[in-house]
Amino acid sequence: MNHKLNTYRLMLLPYSVWSVLFILVPLAFVGYYAFTDDSFSFTLEHFTRFFTATSTIANDDGTTQEVRTYVLIFLRSVRLACISTFICLLLGYPLAYIMSKAKERTQNLMMTLIMIPMWMNFLIRTYAWMTIMQDTGILNNILESLGFARIRIIGTETAVIIGMVYDYFPYMVLPIYSIMAKMDTRLVEAARDLGCGSLAVLRRVIFPLSLPGVISGITMVLIPSISTFYISQKLGNGKFLLIGDVIEGQYVANNLHFAAAIAFILMVILLAAMAVVKYGTERYVYGGESE
Amino acid sequence: MKIGSKIYTTIVFAFLFAPIVVMLIYSFNDSKSLSVFSGFSMRWYKELLNDRNTLESVKNTLILAFSATAISTVMGTAAAVGIEKLRGKWYCRTLKTVTDIPMTNPDIITGISLMLMFVFVGRLVGARTSLSFWTMLIAHVTFCLPYVILQVLPKLQQMDKALPEAAMDLGCTPLRAFFKVELPEILPGIITGAIMAFTMSLDDFVISYFTTGNGFETLPIRIYGMTKKTVTPKMYALATLIFFTTMSLLIVRNLVDNDQRREKKEKKDIYAIK
Numbered sequence: 001m002n003h004k005l006n007t008y009r010l011m012l013l014p015y016s017v018w019s020v021l022f023i024l025v026p027l028a029f030v031g032y033y034a035f036t037d038d039s040f041s042f043t044l045e046h047f048t049r050f051f052t053a054t055s056t057i058a059n060d061d062g063t064t065q066e067v068r069t070y071v072l073i074f075l076r077s078v079r080l081a082c083i084s085t086f087i088c089l090l091l092g093y094p095l096a097y098i099m100s101k102a103k104e105r106t107q108n109l110m111m112t113l114i115m116i117p118m119w120m121n122f123l124i125r126t127y128a129w130m131t132i133m134q135d136t137g138i139l140n141n142i143l144e145s146l147g148f149a150r151i152r153i154i155g156t157e158t159a160v161i162i163g164m165v166y167d168y169f170p171y172m173v174l175p176i177y178s179i180m181a182k183m184d185t186r187l188v189e190a191a192r193d194l195g196c197g198s199l200a201v202l203r204r205v206i207f208p209l210s211l212p213g214v215i216s217g218i219t220m221v222l223i224p225s226i227s228t229f230y231i232s233q234k235l236g237n238g239k240f241l242l243i244g245d246v247i248e249g250q251y252v253a254n255n256l257h258f259a260a261a262i263a264f265i266l267m268v269i270l271l272a273a274m275a276v277v278k279y280g281t282e283r284y285v286y287g288g289e290s291e
Numbered sequence: 292m293k294i295g296s297k298i299y300t301t302i303v304f305a306f307l308f309a310p311i312v313v314m315l316i317y318s319f320n321d322s323k324s325l326s327v328f329s330g331f332s333m334r335w336y337k338e339l340l341n342d343r344n345t346l347e348s349v350k351n352t353l354i355l356a357f358s359a360t361a362i363s364t365v366m367g368t369a370a371a372v373g374i375e376k377l378r379g380k381w382y383c384r385t386l387k388t389v390t391d392i393p394m395t396n397p398d399i400i401t402g403i404s405l406m407l408m409f410v411f412v413g414r415l416v417g418a419r420t421s422l423s424f425w426t427m428l429i430a431h432v433t434f435c436l437p438y439v440i441l442q443v444l445p446k447l448q449q450m451d452k453a454l455p456e457a458a459m460d461l462g463c464t465p466l467r468a469f470f471k472v473e474l475p476e477i478l479p480g481i482i483t484g485a486i487m488a489f490t491m492s493l494d495d496f497v498i499s500y501f502t503t504g505n506g507f508e509t510l511p512i513r514i515y516g517m518t519k520k521t522v523t524p525k526m527y528a529l530a531t532l533i534f535f536t537t538m539s540l541l542i543v544r545n546l547v548d549n550d551q552r553r554e555k556k557e558k559k560d561i562y563a564i565k
Contacts, residue, residue, distance in 0.1 A: 005377070007465040012373025014366050015436065016382070019389045022433045026404035027392070033407050095303050098296045110300070112541070117307050119537040120314075121494055123514050124530040127522065128310030131317075131325040138313060138326050169307065219395075227397035229497075234518070244399050251501065256407060263403045270397070 030267065033260030046261030070246065070262070077243040080157065080232075081225040084164035085172075088221050089214065091165070092172035096213075097206070099173075100180035107181070114170050123230065126163055130234050133159055155237035163231040171220035179213030180206075215281055219274060227266060311534070318527035325524065335528040345529065348513040355424070355509060356492040359431035364485045366432070367439030368477075372469065374440070375447040390437045398434075402501030405430050409502065422504025430502040431495065435488035442484030446477040479547060486544050490537060 037043045055069040099110050117125065132138045133153045140150045153159045183206070191205045229244030241249075243266060250259035321330035339345060370386075377383050393401055406422070413421020450473065458468040474481075496511035503512060510533070517526055 004459070004465045008373045008376040011369040012377065012383075012386070015370030015373070015440075016386060018366065018433070018436070019386065022405065022408075022429055023389055023392050026401075026408040029407040029411060030400070030404045033411075091303060094299060098300055101296075112545070113304060114307065115541070116538070117311060119490065119494070119541060120311060120530065120534050121496065121511055121514060123496055123511060123518060124314065124526065124533075125310055127518050127526070128314050132310065132313055134326065136326055141326060166306070166310070223395065223397050227399045229399065230515075244397075247399055247403065248500075251403070251406070256410065259403060260407055263400050267396070267400050274395070 027267075030260050030264050033257050034264040035261075037257060046258045047265070049258065050261060050265060070243075073241055073246055074243050074265075076240060077226050080160055080164065080240070080242065081222055084161050084168070084225050085218055085221045087161065087165050088169050088172040089218065092169060092217065093176060093210075093214070096173050096176035096180055096210075099177050100183070111174075111177070114173055117166075118170050122167055125167060126231055126234050129159075129163055129166060130154065133162070133235070154235065155239060157236070157240055159235040160232045160240055160242075163235040164225045164228065167228075167231065168221040168225055171224070172217040175216040175220065176210055176213040179210050183209055211281070215277060219277065222273075223270060226270070314527045314530050314534075317524050318531045320524050323523055325522065325527075335524040336532075338523075338525050339528050339532075342525070344508075345510075345513060348508045348510045351424075351508060352493060352510040355428060355431060356489050358428055359435050359492045360485050360489045362428075363432045363435035363439050363488050364481060367436045367484065367488075368443050368481050370436070371440045371443035371447060371477075372473070375444060390440055393434050394437050394441075398495075398497035399501075401434060402430070402498040405433070405498070406501040420505045422502060424505070424507045426504065427499055427502045427507060427509075430498050431492045434495070434498055435491055438487045438491060439481070439484035442487065443477055443480045446480030447473070450476045482547055483544060486540060490540060493533075493537070 034046060035042055035044070037045065050070045051068070053069045054066050056064050057067055058064050099107055102110065130137075134140070135150065135152060135154060137154070139153070144150055153162075187205055187209070188201055191201045196204065226242075227244045228242060229248045232238070232240045232242050233245060243262065247259050247262050247266075250256075250262065316328060317325055318335055319331050319333070320328050321332040321334070374383050374386060405426070409421045409426045454476070455465075455468045455472050458472045459465060463471060494511065496515060499509055499512055500515065503509070508516075510529075514526065514529070
């Protein structure tokens with residue numbers, strides 16, 4: 001018996017060692033670099049810099065304004081990521097619902113179709129959007145040939161949001177769909193029999209039941225879109241730097257300690273946000289049914 | 292489907308496929324433009340085949356993906372078996388939580404964290420450049436492992452637990468029982484996990500970006516470099532080729548899944564007849 005357990009322990013050993021060495025230890029290094037200076041002695045200067053560094057930006061009307069550089073960028077990342085996540089939910093929820101109602105073969109086909117764009121490199125996807133949305137790009141050519149005025153999208157926040165929505169949309173649809181496909185349809189029928197209208201069924205039965213999928217969809221879109229880099233460099237013409245772009249820039253400039261500090265802040269905030277979401281769902285979704 | 296649903300689905304899919312269609316069409320463009328189509332030609336595909344550096348990066352990407360897949364599949368499968376058999380033990384629960392970290396952490400943090408460690412260790416041993424193929428391989432194995440484990444674990448849980456017990460009662464060692472009884476049962480999970488690991492490794496840019504060095508360039512990193520300058524339809528030709536390669540992998544995966552489903556159904560039918 002003991003011999004058997006030992007065999008299994010031995011099978012587990014390589015991965016245990018690997019995950020300590022290459023998952024946990026590297027995370028500790030983020031903290032170590034974040035709190036030390038170039039000669040590895042303790043400092044808080046990176047955090048002070050992150051929260052207090054200021055720079056001057058020009059407003060549209062020609063006046064200038066003093067802003068907290070990194071705090072502003074961080075808040076912008078959060079804002080754009082939240083908007084994108086919300087749009088993904090707004091677009092993805094009905095699609096997941098439609099999918100779950102379709103015939104099984106159609107469902108499988110739609111699943112594959114949704115996943116196909118994910119199998120194309122995200123750099124190329126983003127670049128393709130850039131060529132579509134350019135001032136002389138395909139979209140504007142189409143608009144012009146239809147008799148509309150050309151519009152300016154590239155280099156605006158809208159373009160960055162479109163890029164984010166496009167890149168992370170499947171991560172929203174798939175978890176919601178997989179919950180809805182498993183949903184007990186008898187509950188919907190029961191609600192109908194008891195006199196619920198379509199809207200009431202959606203609001204009081206389908207939506208609450210699909211919440212776990214919605215929540216995992218939100219986290220799966222929010223986390224990569226908050227931390228993304230490249231999208232805003234290409235689609236925002238570099239005007240709307242996000243926190244990921246700053247980390248990348250500091251890495252390229254070899255300011256590893258400052259890059260680590262920003263990564264550390266990002267990680268702590270994301271962990272806190274996820275804990276809040278988890279606590280909130282447990283408390284209000286599963287715990288507070290009696291209202 | 293109702294008319295409204297159909298229209299809605301069509302619009303969403305049009306949005307999802309717009310960039311792909313654009314890329315496919317313009318990869319055959321005769322001119323250098325990425326927005327005006329002037330005629331059909333294969334010239335960008337020809338140019339691609341003459342581009343030594345890109346072909347080299349394709350080779351690098353494949354070497355890396357195959358190595359990372361092989362290592363993570365073997366290690367991940369062994370780990371999944373260990374986790375399943377020893378479940379309930381404190382270190383298994385801890386290990387499962389640790390496995391979730393690379394999946395939930397943003398890529399950029401995984402990449403930065405590994406890079407910092409490599410640079411630190413490299414400085415400690417006095418190496419001139421600490422980032423290379425090997426650091427990238429470690430990084431890829433690290434982010435592939437959870438995918439393998441999470442594909443294999445459910446197969447182990449679904450399996451009839453009496454089977455390996457019976458084999459061992461009949462004199463098999465646990466290891467022999469594993470190879471003779473369990474491995475064939477969980478093989479579909481291993482294959483799906485391996486394919487996922489492979490495609491993840493092929494496609495990864497962010498983590499690779501932070502952990503590569505010493506001139507080792509994979510395809511996504513090369514594409515990143517190319518998009519910093521003006522891009523020609525050559526990149527679209529490349530993307531089209533990658534697209535069809537990953538598509539065929541996806542189809543293979545679906546075939547494996549379908550086989551499984553059919554097998555299950557046949558098994559059920561046999562029981563039904565009995």
